[in-house]
Amino acid sequence: MKINKWTILSAAFILFGLAGAANIFIHGEHAMGTTNKIPWGILIAGYEYFVGISTGLLLVAALGYVFHGKAIIPIGKSLLMFAIFSLISGFAILLVELGNPLNFIHYFLTPNFTSPIWWMAPLYGIYLLLLVTLTVFVVRGNQALIRPFAIMTAVSAIVALICIGFLFGFIIARPYWNGPISPLYFILTSVFSGIAMASVIAFLQERQKTRANFESVKFLRMLSLSMMGVMGVIYIGKTFVGLYGQVPGKYESLLALLTGPLSFNYWVLEISLAIVIPFVLIVSARKLTAIKLGLAGLLSLTGIFFMRFNMVIAGQITPLKVVKNPAEETVFNLFSVTWSEWALIIGGIGIMAMLHLQRELLERIIKHKPAAELKRHGDVTL
Amino acid sequence: MAKYGLLVFPERCTGCTACNIACASHNQLGLDVSYNRLEFLEKGTYPYVKMEILPVQCQHCDNAPCVSVCPTQATYKREDGIVEIDADKCIGCKYCMAACPYEARQLNEKRVPEKCRWCPEMLEKGEQPACSATCMNEVRLFGDLEDPNSQLNKELAKHEVYQLLEAKGTKPSIFYVKK
Numbered sequence: 147m148k149i150n151k152w153t154i155l156s157a158a159f160i161l162f163g164l165a166g167a168a169n170i171f172i173h174g175e176h177a178m179g180t181t182n183k184i185p186w187g188i189l190i191a192g193y194e195y196f197v198g199i200s201t202g203l204l205l206v207a208a209l210g211y212v213f214h215g216k217a218i219i220p221i222g223k224s225l226l227m228f229a230i231f232s233l234i235s236g237f238a239i240l241l242v243e244l245g246n247p248l249n250f251i252h253y254f255l256t257p258n259f260t261s262p263i264w265w266m267a268p269l270y271g272i273y274l275l276l277l278v279t280l281t282v283f284v285v286r287g288n289q290a291l292i293r294p295f296a297i298m299t300a301v302s303a304i305v306a307l308i309c310i311g312f313l314f315g316f317i318i319a320r321p322y323w324n325g326p327i328s329p330l331y332f333i334l335t336s337v338f339s340g341i342a343m344a345s346v347i348a349f350l351q352e353r354q355k356t357r358a359n360f361e362s363v364k365f366l367r368m369l370s371l372s373m374m375g376v377m378g379v380i381y382i383g384k385t386f387v388g389l390y391g392q393v394p395g396k397y398e399s400l401l402a403l404l405t406g407p408l409s410f411n412y413w414v415l416e417i418s419l420a421i422v423i424p425f426v427l428i429v430s431a432r433k434l435t436a437i438k439l440g441l442a443g444l445l446s447l448t449g450i451f452f453m454r455f456n457m458v459i460a461g462q463i464t465p466l467k468v469v470k471n472p473a474e475e476t477v478f479n480l481f482s483v484t485w486s487e488w489a490l491i492i493g494g495i496g497i498m499a500m501l502h503l504q505r506e507l508l509e510r511i512i513k514h515k516p517a518a519e520l521k522r523h524g525d526v527t528l
Numbered sequence: 529m530a531k532y533g534l535l536v537f538p539e540r541c542t543g544c545t546a547c548n549i550a551c552a553s554h555n556q557l558g559l560d561v562s563y564n565r566l567e568f569l570e571k572g573t574y575p576y577v578k579m580e581i582l583p584v585q586c587q588h589c590d591n592a593p594c595v596s597v598c599p600t601q602a603t604y605k606r607e608d609g610i611v612e613i614d615a616d617k618c619i620g621c622k623y624c625m626a627a628c629p630y631e632a633r634q635l636n637e638k639r640v641p642e643k644c645r646w647c648p649e650m651l652e653k654g655e656q657p658a659c660s661a662t663c664m665n666e667v668r669l670f671g672d673l674e675d676p677n678s679q680l681n682k683e684l685a686k687h688e689v690y691q692l693l694e695a696k697g698t699k700p701s702i703f704y705v706k707k
Contacts, residue, residue: 185625245620245639252600264599319629
């Protein structure tokens, strides 16, 4: 196992995450910022964020392995690896978020097939299985099996994303989430996060001097700009429809984002970081280098985290108004994020980083090289 | 098999919160947990204003969103109409809390989203639930919706009633008498 300053930093992140998890397990919901009025907080956003990156990365990789996009193939293996790492981070966060994970056996004993949450486990399970299998084939170079498995994995990723869309879209109690576009929203935003992460990966690959591929950077630049355009349409659509129709519940949530308690998050941390600044960075660069693309990707990834967080909170920040009281003004529900919850998000980043740092070792395990041979070559420390 | 329902007379409610206290006492609830609440409505414009008090709790919906979304059937609908929770099956995903349009769910110390159960242990003894039994003005009339001779059905026939958030399609089992 290689140990350097990045490994130590990643380990520190994971330890911080474990401390947060321990605090939540010991003190329960009191250690979290969630309330009866806002039952889903930053951990649900974090789960969505990491699984969104995973499925997004896979869909970007599919452009290479399914549609023969030559610019993606050089970074394809890294995309798949990071897709697995990101999924593991997402699952780790979700495990802590669940109040009673030990009762999980009832998932199988008394399943409820009308629940989107029930479908999440088998769908993401299948996705993970296919993703790992595809990665093994790519690492081992089984060319004949790569494309069929890439197709199956991409389909499973899309189906899993549609399920997350249903999870929110089915909730009639929360007008901001409720609606038929929810699955499409999750697919598009996940692809956006996948492209952003792929931009960071393209930079990392160049930094490690594994032969930078100018074509990859050029292709990702085109993808990033296209996706930012799509995101712009989504934002304009959501904003105008929300303001024009003034649908009760949806309208107030939109105001919370535009001018209310979530406005800093929305304008600065979401819109600016995820779209505006990366867009300017990419467009203004006379010659787009991997480092500039990577920086744009990193900013987008940060902004997309707040995109997830804002979506989760905006759906719950508006009081449900069970009883229509004409005299009552809208007083938004309070929300907070505790150190334990932040620790888990940072821990999730730590897991991704640590697994990436040990990637070489993982690849050699996949390739099934005996330890003696590895030691003889001296290219990996066990 | 009976199918339980509740008729609420809001104009009789004085806001004494005895129902809330009786419920907390019977169910041994913590200080920050409450299965029923009173919503205060101001109506009219000054100086012609009046206040209406509306008791709100789990509506034991026939098309309950919490039942549909629960991944392990920890929340389920009994034959008698009560929406019940089996805490041993709850994984703590809180989907029911997000899905309930009535904000009826309250997370307890064991991270289980609990709510009004209509006290089935009291119904089995032929008694009213704690909230109904304690109310000095008989704001809550509990009864069998299936029995045409029940007091509940007689009162339902006599009054113009409405349900909360009918447009959501949840088909609640609680009816409110219109003023």
